[in-house]
Amino acid sequence: MTNGATFTVATLQERVEAIFKKAGLNKVQAGALARVLAAGERDHCKSHGVYRIEGALRTVKAGKVNPTAIPELVEQEASAIVRVDAKSGFSYPAFELGLPVLAERAHKHGLAALVVNDCSHFTALWPEVEAVTAYGLATLIMCPSYATVAPAGGTKPLLGTNPYAFGWPRENKPPYVFDFATSVAARGEIELHRRAGKQLPEGWAIDSEGNPTTDPETALAGAMLPFGGHKGSAISTMIELLAAIMIGDRTSPEVLDYLGTTTLSPMHGELILAFSPEAFSAGRPGNPFERAESFFEAIVAQGARLPSQRRFDARKKSESEGISLSAAEVELLDRLYEQGLDAVSL
Amino acid sequence: MTNGATFTVATLQERVEAIFKKAGLNKVQAGALARVLAAGERDHCKSHGVYRIEGALRTVKAGKVNPTAIPELVEQEASAIVRVDAKSGFSYPAFELGLPVLAERAHKHGLAALVVNDCSHFTALWPEVEAVTAYGLATLIMCPSYATVAPAGGTKPLLGTNPYAFGWPRENKPPYVFDFATSVAARGEIELHRRAGKQLPEGWAIDSEGNPTTDPETALAGAMLPFGGHKGSAISTMIELLAAIMIGDRTSPEVLDYLGTTTLSPMHGELILAFSPEAFSAGRPGNPFERAESFFEAIVAQGARLPSQRRFDARKKSESEGISLSAAEVELLDRLYEQGLDAVSL
Numbered sequence: 009m010t011n012g013a014t015f016t017v018a019t020l021q022e023r024v025e026a027i028f029k030k031a032g033l034n035k036v037q038a039g040a041l042a043r044v045l046a047a048g049e050r051d052h053c054k055s056h057g058v059y060r061i062e063g064a065l066r067t068v069k070a071g072k073v074n075p076t077a078i079p080e081l082v083e084q085e086a087s088a089i090v091r092v093d094a095k096s097g098f099s100y101p102a103f104e105l106g107l108p109v110l111a112e113r114a115h116k117h118g119l120a121a122l123v124v125n126d127c128s129h130f131t132a133l134w135p136e137v138e139a140v141t142a143y144g145l146a147t148l149i150m151c152p153s154y155a156t157v158a159p160a161g162g163t164k165p166l167l168g169t170n171p172y173a174f175g176w177p178r179e180n181k182p183p184y185v186f187d188f189a190t191s192v193a194a195r196g197e198i199e200l201h202r203r204a205g206k207q208l209p210e211g212w213a214i215d216s217e218g219n220p221t222t223d224p225e226t227a228l229a230g231a232m233l234p235f236g237g238h239k240g241s242a243i244s245t246m247i248e249l250l251a252a253i254m255i256g257d258r259t260s261p262e263v264l265d266y267l268g269t270t271t272l273s274p275m276h277g278e279l280i281l282a283f284s285p286e287a288f289s290a291g292r293p294g295n296p297f298e299r300a301e302s303f304f305e306a307i308v309a310q311g312a313r314l315p316s317q318r319r320f321d322a323r324k325k326s327e328s329e330g331i332s333l334s335a336a337e338v339e340l341l342d343r344l345y346e347q348g349l350d351a352v353s354l
Numbered sequence: 355m356t357n358g359a360t361f362t363v364a365t366l367q368e369r370v371e372a373i374f375k376k377a378g379l380n381k382v383q384a385g386a387l388a389r390v391l392a393a394g395e396r397d398h399c400k401s402h403g404v405y406r407i408e409g410a411l412r413t414v415k416a417g418k419v420n421p422t423a424i425p426e427l428v429e430q431e432a433s434a435i436v437r438v439d440a441k442s443g444f445s446y447p448a449f450e451l452g453l454p455v456l457a458e459r460a461h462k463h464g465l466a467a468l469v470v471n472d473c474s475h476f477t478a479l480w481p482e483v484e485a486v487t488a489y490g491l492a493t494l495i496m497c498p499s500y501a502t503v504a505p506a507g508g509t510k511p512l513l514g515t516n517p518y519a520f521g522w523p524r525e526n527k528p529p530y531v532f533d534f535a536t537s538v539a540a541r542g543e544i545e546l547h548r549r550a551g552k553q554l555p556e557g558w559a560i561d562s563e564g565n566p567t568t569d570p571e572t573a574l575a576g577a578m579l580p581f582g583g584h585k586g587s588a589i590s591t592m593i594e595l596l597a598a599i600m601i602g603d604r605t606s607p608e609v610l611d612y613l614g615t616t617t618l619s620p621m622h623g624e625l626i627l628a629f630s631p632e633a634f635s636a637g638r639p640g641n642p643f644e645r646a647e648s649f650f651e652a653i654v655a656q657g658a659r660l661p662s663q664r665r666f667d668a669r670k671k672s673e674s675e676g677i678s679l680s681a682a683e684v685e686l687l688d689r690l691y692e693q694g695l696d697a698v699s700l
Contacts, residue, residue: 082637088434089464089633118435119627121465123634146600148592162658174592184595186588218657236582242532242661243589245653246494246520249530253645254492254631256638261652281465281627285600287435288469291428292602299599306607307591311564312508315588 014330021046031348033075040101052322056132066352067273073128088120094127111143118287122280130273133173134187141175141183149173151278152252155261158231160241163218165231168260170247186315190244251279360676367392377694379421386447398668402478412698413619419474434466440473457489464633468626476619480533483521487529495519497624501607504577506587509564511577514606516593532661536590597625
């Protein structure tokens with residue numbers, strides 16, 4: 009019987025990196041994945057922490073991601089577009105390669121875009137948001153997913169849960185960050201209701217005929233709904249257009265066709281926009297960073313929360329007390345290290 | 355007793371331009387406003403048609419917009435940011451001045467931004483969306499408004515109804531366009547319920563203590579709510595950050611402070627992003643415009659609608675049959691022409 013254990017961010021990172029390396033990932037892939045998953049645990053964002061290792065290994069085992077990919081910067085001169093070909097590896101290593109170039113271009117042109125193509129994506133977007141804001145830039149990030157969500161007024165899965173994320177840099181504190189699915193709920197939440205034998209709240213899903221349903225089984229055979237009715241549906245469609253079609257990569261239905269399942273990481277592209285508040289505010293009255301702080305204060309003063317606050321509180325705790333993993337989680341890490349790809353089934 | 359009348363887009367434009375000129379607007383301001391309001395009537399978008407003339411004149415009479423402003427392009431070298439100083443005139447003339455430069459920069463750099471500062475804004479965003487897409491560019495447009503919406507979890511008006519609009523160009527047909535308020539409902543809809551003595555649907559508004567209300571009077575004294583709960587609230591906050599604070603212009607609470615009322619056009623800035631699908635898809639498989647058409651077909655094939663379809667249908671009808679105005683509308687045009695600023699009260 010293994011006991012639970014407490015890690016620092018660095019020791020957890022090492023442990024996760026070792027698992028990925030032993031399973032056949034190269035240094036570039038294993039290192040980047042370890043950084044982003046350790047950050048998830050640090051922020052007590054359990055759905056994007058060590059729990060995700062198995063899914064990544066399953067995608068490797070299925071041959072739907074290249075574990076030894078070395079992402080490549082595709083130069084485009086006189087352009088505010090930075091393109092990284094992930095070479096069918098994971099998205100985060102490609103993002104890390106493109107980030108400094110994105111930042112340099114955004115400071116130079118005022119705004120710039122990082123396009124990541126052919127990447128396997130299973131991480132939250134907020135680690136990328138925070139990495140961009142660390143350069144003093146605001147950022148808007150989006151990517152498609154699998155076709156599991158019906159457009160408003162429709163009857164069949166077509167859109168993905170298409171995450172939409174934004175960040176604004178703040179001095180000496182974590183940035184303003186939001187990162188959410190454009191579906192009402194995540195597919196995993198419907199699965200959890202099914203297992204618990206609980207009905208879904210109204211407005212989450214439709215059956216395969218397009219009628220509203222609160223039965224999880226029926227919902228899983230039908231489609232999820234976008235958040236905010238036709239408005240969320242329109243934003244999700246925009247994500248398919250900008251972060252799939254425009255950048256020459258797979259849409260959510262194409263991802264599902266390619267994988268044939270929703271149990272592996274989607275292979276598609278990602279769009280990261282970066283804005284320089286200094287360039288945008290040049291010659292205008294007021295300091296944008298100071299003005300933003302006043303605006304955040306006005307939100308908090310009336311009892312509303314800034315998004316991601318729970319995550320930042322958890323981070324503070326982890327940084328002083330360490331990251332505690334349960335006995336089951338430590339056992340999982342041990343098993344994944346020992347067995348590698350044999351630990352996961354397709 | 356005046357009869358109703360039928361106009362072509364051109365004759366309605368002339369009529370509206372004449373009203374504005376007689377009321378003291380210069381050619382640049384009057385011409386641009388006439389173009390955008392005639393387009394509203396053409397699309398049977400009555401809330402953004404001739405009905406809006408009075409509000410524009412009222413804002414002139416209140417001294418909160420400069421009727422003879424000549425917008426000015428503020429050059430920023432080696433930048434993907436195009437800035438137009440509206441010189442406290444209306445937004446649309448400033449937009450028209452910046453548009454060709456925005457298009458040239460977006461084609462050159464892959465993406466670009468048009469910032470309009472110090473403009474009085476009362477028009478819908480879709481005319482601007484369509485004007486950008488006419489250059490073969492995708493576009494994302496946003497601006498703040500007045501503080502009338504509480505952040506999710508809050509109790510007081512802080513955010514505006516902050517419109518968010520997007521467009522994707524389509525060959526030989528109107529573009530894919532959405533343009534919506536980030537509040538659940540427009541303030542005008544609450545006012546209509548009040549006048550009709552009807553209760554509001556749940557989820558539209560809160561009272562001044564932050565409690566849910568369905569009473570229009572109580573709602574008008576309290577605050578409206580953002581669409582889609584905390585997600586819509588986050589998007590609306592992003593609009594305050596990007597399209598007000600970042601571009602060095604007024605936030606929604608600052609607009610309300612400046613005007614002291616919500617009956618005049620807000621004076622603030624606007625952010626227009628433009629993307630070249632050709633540049634973004636360069637070197638990648640597939641033609642983005644053709645792929646987008648397949649995606650739109652998949653939406654329509656399952657019985658869902660594309661946004662703006664009602665507007666495009668009305669446009670088709672107007673273009674073949676003309677734009678019909680009622681007797682009351684024609685009388686209004688006559689009266690506004692005759693009386694100018696005397697026709698409106700503050």
